[in-house]
Each structure stands twice: as structure tokens, then as C-alpha cells.
Amino acid sequence: MAKIGKRLMSVFGMAVTAVYAAGYIYTMPSAQANTSSIPGLNPTTPTPSQSTPGAAAKAYNSKPQSSTKKSSSSHHATSTTASKKSTPTHHAPSTAASTSSTAKKGNTKSSTSTNTAKKPAAKAAQYKDGVFTGVASNPYGGLSLAVTIAHGKIAAVKITSYTMHYPQSVIDPQLPQEAVQMQTWRIYIVSGATASTYNFAEAMYQALNKAKA
Amino acid sequence: MSEIERERRAPQPSFERFIKTPKGTVMAILVGMTMIAALRPQDHFGLVNALVAALTGVVVDGAVALIMKRGKWFSDGGIITGLIVADVLSQTTPLPWIVAITAIALLSKHLLKMGRKPLFNPAAFGLLIATFILQSGQSWWGSLALMPTWLTFVVIIAGIFMTIRVNKFPQVAAYLGTYFGLLFIMAIFHLGLPNDTPADALRVPFVNTALFLAFFMVTDPPTSPASYGQQVVFGVVTAVVGTIIFATVGGLAYPLIGLLVANVWKAIWSLRSSRQKDASRAKGRAYAPQASNS
Numbered sequence: 001m002a003k004i005g006k007r008l009m010s011v012f013g014m015a016v017t018a019v020y021a022a023g024y025i026y027t028m029p030s031a032q033a034n035t036s037s038i039p040g041l042n043p044t045t046p047t048p049s050q051s052t053p054g055a056a057a058k059a060y061n062s063k064p065q066s067s068t069k070k071s072s073s074s075h076h077a078t079s080t081t082a083s084k085k086s087t088p089t090h091h092a093p094s095t096a097a098s099t100s101s102t103a104k105k106g107n108t109k110s111s112t113s114t115n116t117a118k119k120p121a122a123k124a125a126q127y128k129d130g131v132f133t134g135v136a137s138n139p140y141g142g143l144s145l146a147v148t149i150a151h152g153k154i155a156a157v158k159i160t161s162y163t164m165h166y167p168q169s170v171i172d173p174q175l176p177q178e179a180v181q182m183q184t185w186r187i188y189i190v191s192g193a194t195a196s197t198y199n200f201a202e203a204m205y206q207a208l209n210k211a212k213a
Numbered sequence: 214m215s216e217i218e219r220e221r222r223a224p225q226p227s228f229e230r231f232i233k234t235p236k237g238t239v240m241a242i243l244v245g246m247t248m249i250a251a252l253r254p255q256d257h258f259g260l261v262n263a264l265v266a267a268l269t270g271v272v273v274d275g276a277v278a279l280i281m282k283r284g285k286w287f288s289d290g291g292i293i294t295g296l297i298v299a300d301v302l303s304q305t306t307p308l309p310w311i312v313a314i315t316a317i318a319l320l321s322k323h324l325l326k327m328g329r330k331p332l333f334n335p336a337a338f339g340l341l342i343a344t345f346i347l348q349s350g351q352s353w354w355g356s357l358a359l360m361p362t363w364l365t366f367v368v369i370i371a372g373i374f375m376t377i378r379v380n381k382f383p384q385v386a387a388y389l390g391t392y393f394g395l396l397f398i399m400a401i402f403h404l405g406l407p408n409d410t411p412a413d414a415l416r417v418p419f420v421n422t423a424l425f426l427a428f429f430m431v432t433d434p435p436t437s438p439a440s441y442g443q444q445v446v447f448g449v450v451t452a453v454v455g456t457i458i459f460a461t462v463g464g465l466a467y468p469l470i471g472l473l474v475a476n477v478w479k480a481i482w483s484l485r486s487s488r489q490k491d492a493s494r495a496k497g498r499a500y501a502p503q504a505s506n507s
Contacts, residue, residue: 004382004441012386013373019390020415023397027412030400140418141409163407170303 127152127211133160134207140164140195145176147207154183157204164196171196179204235379236289239429242371243296243355249364250354256304259354262311263299269315270295277323290335294318297336297429300355302343314343327480328487334436334476337469344466351465356425358418365417365424372428381432383441387448388427395456409463426468436476443482451475 127149135144141164148156157176162168175197178187185204187197231237251260270291278286295315302311318339322331325338344351357364376385393415398404400411413419431437431451438447455471458464 003380009377009382009386012382012390016386016390016393019397020393023393023400023411023415026397027400027410027415030410031412031416 127154127208130211132207132210134203134205134210136199136202136206141199143196143199143203145200145203145207147179147204147211149211154180154208156180159200164199171200175200231289235375235434236293238378239375240289240293240296242375243293243300243429246357246368246371247296247300247355249367250300250357250360253354253359256354256359259299259304262302262304262306262308263296263355265308266295266299266311266315267292268295269312270319273316273319277319290322291319294322294335294339296355298339300425301336301340301351301353303352304354310343310347314339314347317342327483330435332436332476332480333473334430334433337430337472337476341466341469341473344464344469353418353422353425353465356418356421358421362417365421368421368424368428372424375428376432379432379434380439381434381437381444384431384437384444384448385427387445388431388452389423389448391449391452392423392427392456395452399456399460405460406463409459414459422465422468426472430472431475436479438479438482443479447475447479450478 129149129151132147132149133144134147136142142161143159143164144161145157145159147154148158157179159168159172159176162172175187179185179200185201185208187201187204232241247259247263250256251263270293271288274288274291275286277283278288298315298318299311302314306314318335321333321338322335325332340351352359357368372385376382396411396414405411414423431448438444451468451471451474453471454474455467458467458470
């Protein structure tokens with residue numbers, strides 16, 4: 001069979017590129033709107049470093065990668081003093097065997113930095129009791145969750161809606177359990193579901209901001 | 214014959230010869246892209262997944278070759294299928310699942326056949342089974358979807374090279390042109406799901422999945438047509454079915470479903486044309502004695 005000519009290939013190639021460019025340009029406003037705002041984001045007490053949407057993801061991105069620990073199915077985010085500064089000294093009882101090792105690692109590492117670890121504990125006590133919601137989205141989809149605060153602590157986290165491209169089972173119940181155990185929005189990244197993890201952290205951050213007294 | 218002439222005419226080393234074949238080229242490109250994608254710290258483990266999948270491919274195809282008493286037991290196709298499976302599946306996929314999905318993909322190649330050719334693209338079949346039965350996540354990390362945006366051009370350049378190498382340019386152009394065109398139409402008429410918008414599909418990381426599928430899966434020679442006319446129809450069918458599923462259901466399996474439906478269309482088309490040929494041959498035989506008598 002004769003091969004297609006170079007000129008014809010160039011014409012087809014340019015046609016495909018033109019169609020793509022037209023679609024790309026036409027969808028630019030909606031894409032920008034999607035990335036620049038997270039629906040429902042309303043931090044009550046913004047701090048200079050964490051007042052913008054995507055703060056949780058940025059916080060994760062800013063973590064150094066040197067101490068990343070991996071397993072066959074998931075890996076954990078780095079555990080420098082800075083990244084663990086919001087991990088309190090008290091923890092809820094372990095709720096799942098699969099995450100107990102994770103919590104233990106977090107405990108061990110946070111105990112090495114007592115000065116920074118005690119501050120978030122005080123912060124945790126400042127949470128108002130009640131149910132607070134948070135939502136987050138990114139190009140991979142979105143999720144919303146409800147955080148129940150009881151006696152100033154994170155008592156339960158429930159993912160109320162999930163429209164990410166990954167199955168919910170990748171992060172649920174692992175991340176809600178970790179958030180309860182570690183009493184923070186800075187949960188461990190689930191490898192291969194980084195975008196879902198960022199969204200979860202973002203929504204948690206938002207809900208905890210609402211819960212601040 | 215001079216010594217130089219004899220040396221020139223002597224067969225090249227087998228690796229060089231292999232790398233110049235379409236399978237060798239696609240394997241080299243896939244290995245290269247997998248290694249680039251694995252540079253991302255979160256994707257280091259993907260190399261292990263890829264290695265396990267490739268080994269599974271060799272073992273499964275080798276076992277089938279032994280059972281069927283075929284001479285060639287080493288399967289380059291098995292490695293390619295394994296690499297594609299590993300490049301698409303999420304990093305969180307446990308290794309036993311990687312093995313199972315690759316084995317399902319390759320068994321489909323041997324069991325679901327039309328004549329001597331496989332009915333479905335093996336990798337697409339295995340990945341779809343994985344999505345619906347094993348509920349495994351797909352990240353398409355091997356398409357450099359999670360790498361810096363400029364690396365998408367590496368996928369495009371390598372993909373175009375591969376497409377020309379296997380003579381499937383009309384098919385790929387028809388697929389990408391139709392897919393991008395339909396997404397544009399969806400955007401104009403505000404069609405689609407709130408979390409699977411055309412804006413998403415036209416951008417990194419989602420556009421990488423379409424490019425990877427177009428360049429390395431749609432172009433699979435045994436499961437796609439050879440003639441240019443049919444290639445265009447094949448590409449259009451893949452894109453239309455995929456886009457309809459994207460607009461109505463969303464998720465990440467839509468390109469795979471589009472490809473598998475196009476595989477079925479190709480099989481039906483081949484069956485029809487072979488029956489027509491048989492019928493015309495039979496007609497020819499029936500009229501032949503009369504022709505000779507007259």
C-alpha cells in the first residue's frame with residue numbers, strides 16, 4: 001500500500017492542531033475559572049501563607065522529598081519538623097489496622113519536635129464543636145467533606161461527595177481515619193492519588209478554618 | 214566480493230534489526246517514556262510495576278507458545294502490552310493486580326480472535342476489565358501526564374514518529390481531529406458533566422491520555438485496519454464513542470471503551486468483506502464450467 005504523502009500529512013496535522021487550538025482557546029475562561037477558585041472556600045481566619053485556595057496543596061508541594069517513605073501500594077508525605085508542626089501530641093484511638101502504622105510513624109516523628117508539636121495541640125483545642133464542611137476541586141475533579149468536632153477535637157471526617165477520576169476507595173476510609181488520628185489536615189499523600197489527597201487536605205483545611213473559635 | 218562488501222551485506226546484529234521493526238520502535242519509545250515518567254519522585258515505583266508487567270507478558274505469551282507448540286516463545290508483543298498496562302494503571306495498584314491484569318490482557322489476545330488476529334486491543338481489554346471488575350485506578354502516568362507540561366511535546370514527537378512508522382497517520386489524525394472537534398462542540402453548547410468538562414479534556418493531564426491512546430494503542434496493527442479509508446472510519450468511531458461516554462458518564466475509561474467498540478467494528482467489517490470475497494469466489498467457481506463450455 002502506498003504511503004501517505006508528507007504534504008498531506010502536514011495538512012492533516014495542521015487541521016488537527018487548528019481544531020485543538022480552537023477548543024483550547026474557547027475553553028480558556030472556564031479552565032481559568034476552574035483553577036482560580038474553589039467553590040465554597042471561605043477561610044475564617046486566613047494567615048498570610050495559607051489564605052488562598054490551594055494552600056494545602058502548596059504546603060504539600062513545598063515539602064522536601066528527601067525523607068519520602070514508600071511502600072508497595074502507597075507512600076507517605078515527608079515528615080520534617082515544618083511539615084508536622086500542626087500535628088498535635090494527643091491522638092484519637094486507632095480506628096483501622098491499615099493506618100495504625102502510619103499514625104505511629106507520625107507520632108514518633110512529631111514527638112521529636114515537641115516545641116512545634118505542642119502549638120497545634122493548643123490550636124486543636126480552639127475548634128468549636130459542631131459539623132463543618134469543606135469543598136475542594138482541581139483538574140482531576142472535586143470532593144466535599146464534613147468534619148465533626150467534639151470537645152475541641154476532630155472526632156469524625158466524612159466524605160460527603162466525591163467526583164474525582166479515581167475511585168473513592170483509594171482515599172476513603174484511609175485519609176478520613178488519618179485525619180482523625182493525627183488531628184490535622186496535613187494527611188499523608190496517597191501515591192497515585194495525589195490530586196485526591198490534595199483536594200482532601202484542601203477541604204479539611206477549609207472546614208477546620210470554619211471550626212476555629 | 215571484497216571484505217567490506219561482504220561485511221556490508223552481512224545481517225545486522227539482531228538488536229539493531231529488532232529496534233528498527235515497528236514493535237521494536239514502540240517498545241523503545243514506551244521504555245523511554247516510562248523511564249522519563251518515573252523520574253517524578255512519586256512515580257519511582259512505577260518502574261517496578263512496568264518491569265513486573267513486562268515479565269508477566271513474556272511468561273504468559275511464552276506459556277501460550279509452549280502449549281500451542283509454537284517455535285517462537287519470546288514475545289515482544291507481550292512486553293509491549295505489559296508496558297502499556299503498567300503505564301496506564303495507577304501507582305497504587307498492587308503488584309498481584311498488575312500481574313493479573315496483564316495476564317487477562319494477553320489471554321484476551323489468544324482467546325478472543327477473529328481468524329488469526331486478536332479481536333480486541335489486548336491492553337485496552339485488560340485495562341477495561343481492571344476498571345470495572347477490580348476497580349483499579351488509572352493514572353496514565355506513562356503518558357507523562359503528571360510531568361511538566363512541556364514534556365507532552367515528547368509524547369507528541371515520539372507518537373508521530375511511531376504513527377508514521379506503522380503507517381497509521383490517517384487513523385490517528387481522524388481520531389484526534391474528531392475527538393478535539395467534538396470537545397470543541399461540547400464546549401460551545403455547554404455539554405458534558407460538571408467535573409468532566411471539555412476544558413479539562415483539552416488540557417494536561419487529560420489530553421495526555423488521548424495522545425497516548427492515539428499514538429500507542431489505536432495504532433496497534435493487528436487490531437486496526439490497514440486501508441486508509443477504513444483507518445479514518447476506525448479513528449472516527451473510536452473518538453465518537455469515547456466522547457459520548459465522556460460527556461455522559463465521565464471517568465477515565467472512555468478512551469478504552471471507544472477503542473474496543475472500534476475493534477468490534479473492524480472485526481465486523483473484516484468478517485463482512487471476507488464473506489463477500491468467499492461468496493464472489495463461490496460464484497466464480499459456479500460460473501466457471503459454463504464459461505468454459507461456451
